Amino acid sequence: MLYPTPIAKLIESFAKLPGIGIKTATRLAFYTIGMKDEEVNDFAKNLLAAKRELTYCSICGNLTDVDPCNICSDDSRDQSIILVVEDSKDVSAMEKIQEYHGLYHVLHGLISPMNGVGPDDINLKKLLTRLQEESDINEVIIATNTTADGEATSMYISRVLKPAGIKVTRLARGLAVGSDIEYADEVTLLRAIENRTEL
Amino acid sequence: MLYPTPIAKLIESFAKLPGIGIKTATRLAFYTIGMKDEEVNDFAKNLLAAKRELTYCSICGNLTDVDPCNICSDDSRDQSIILVVEDSKDVSAMEKIQEYHGLYHVLHGLISPMNGVGPDDINLKKLLTRLQEESDINEVIIATNTTADGEATSMYISRVLKPAGIKVTRLARGLAVGSDIEYADEVTLLRAIENRTEL
Numbered sequence: 001m002l003y004p005t006p007i008a009k010l011i012e013s014f015a016k017l018p019g020i021g022i023k024t025a026t027r028l029a030f031y032t033i034g035m036k037d038e039e040v041n042d043f044a045k046n047l048l049a050a051k052r053e054l055t056y057c058s059i060c061g062n063l064t065d066v067d068p069c070n071i072c073s074d075d076s077r078d079q080s081i082i083l084v085v086e087d088s089k090d091v092s093a094m095e096k097i098q099e100y101h102g103l104y105h106v107l108h109g110l111i112s113p114m115n116g117v118g119p120d121d122i123n124l125k126k127l128l129t130r131l132q133e134e135s136d137i138n139e140v141i142i143a144t145n146t147t148a149d150g151e152a153t154s155m156y157i158s159r160v161l162k163p164a165g166i167k168v169t170r171l172a173r174g175l176a177v178g179s180d181i182e183y184a185d186e187v188t189l190l191r192a193i194e195n196r197t198e199l
Numbered sequence: 200m201l202y203p204t205p206i207a208k209l210i211e212s213f214a215k216l217p218g219i220g221i222k223t224a225t226r227l228a229f230y231t232i233g234m235k236d237e238e239v240n241d242f243a244k245n246l247l248a249a250k251r252e253l254t255y256c257s258i259c260g261n262l263t264d265v266d267p268c269n270i271c272s273d274d275s276r277d278q279s280i281i282l283v284v285e286d287s288k289d290v291s292a293m294e295k296i297q298e299y300h301g302l303y304h305v306l307h308g309l310i311s312p313m314n315g316v317g318p319d320d321i322n323l324k325k326l327l328t329r330l331q332e333e334s335d336i337n338e339v340i341i342a343t344n345t346t347a348d349g350e351a352t353s354m355y356i357s358r359v360l361k362p363a364g365i366k367v368t369r370l371a372r373g374l375a376v377g378s379d380i381e382y383a384d385e386v387t388l389l390r391a392i393e394n395r396t397e398l
Contacts, residue, residue, distance in 0.1 A: 002291050004252075004263050006245070007249050009245045009249070016234070017231070029249065030287070030288060033249055040250040044242075045243075046205070046212045047239055047242055050208070051234075052205075063202075063229075064203050066203075069203075092201050
């Protein structure tokens with residue numbers, strides 16, 4: 001006998017989550033048992049509701065509970081610009097700064113030749129369709145991560161879109177605000193010098 | 200708009216767990232949405248089942264789905280010895296080594312003068328009742344953590360039980376197996392010298 005079945009099963013469920021090993025799963029399961037009935041009920045309900053009610057926006061691919069999503073159906077937003085991100089968390093990060101008022105496109109992945117992920121494996125074809133159908137769009141901002149896969153995706157998209165005469169930009173590379181020059185990596189420093197701005 | 204309500208609620212539920220901040224909660228919530236329907240259903244079911252079916256053994260206080268627990272009701276175990284631990288996870292840790300075949304007593308906490316937790320706030324009175332009623336018991340092993348609170352609890356229990364003529368022991372202090380003497384703290388090293396054993 002190690003743990004009674006109900007807690008063993010709960011530990012198993014927690015351990016399926018990313019970054020949660022068996023020890024953390026055990027700690028979480030025991031903690032859960034000590035929570036109020038109401039809180040545990042809410043937790044279970046929220047799990048099921050999130051899974052059931054959330055869907056991907058049929059236009060931009062963002063995670064949403066209404067289709068089209070609140071951003072796509074918001075006429076007050078700038079319809080001439082699309083910001084391309086890897087996933088819905090990036091949309092949320094951009095929305096937090098409250099500075100960008102255009103539309104989004106969520107790729108749900110990045111082109112990764114190393115892992116055999118090609119352009120057809122991510123939500124890219126839809127972007128091209130949008131650009132063909134919605135003639136208002138005159139700029140696509142690529143905001144993929146600054147990793148090898150992010151750069152590969154960025155390069156691919158710009159190569160596909162530029163011949164069509166669409167302005168393609170990407171987020172600036174440079175020093176993170178609050179960071180130490182001493183600790184900046186060489187590539188970041190190089191980009192920061194290349195992209196220096198006049199004061 | 201940041202996240203759609205269903206996912207915001209799920210993030211909130213995850214963030215209530217210990218050691219899970221808002222960023223990890225967000226990652227877990229998004230991961231959950233990508234899981235199979237079946238897995239999410241199981242997760243929710245396991246949460247509710249664990250909360251509903253688990254209870255504390257009326258004899259030893261261990262977490263169990265049957266009362267008395269499997270250990271207390273197992274006649275093949277040594278009924279003359281009780282090992283006292285802080286919580287059910289410690290019972291499981293002891294059971295894993297498959298060397299201890301006596302009974303347990305789970306305190307659900309430690310005496311902690313600093314935090315205002317006294318002997319009456321933990322499951323200690325029950326231990327004394329057990330010792331009075333079950334005359335077979337001739338040894339109590341104290342296996343609380345080797346922290347200040349663990350030591351305080353250990354001292355208190357031994358002071359209460361010794362006058363009653365019960366043998367009280369505690370787990371050995373010394374070097375952890377596989378550890379470096381160079382990195383051992385002074386107190387551990389001191390205990391290791393004091394408790395040295397003949398070869």
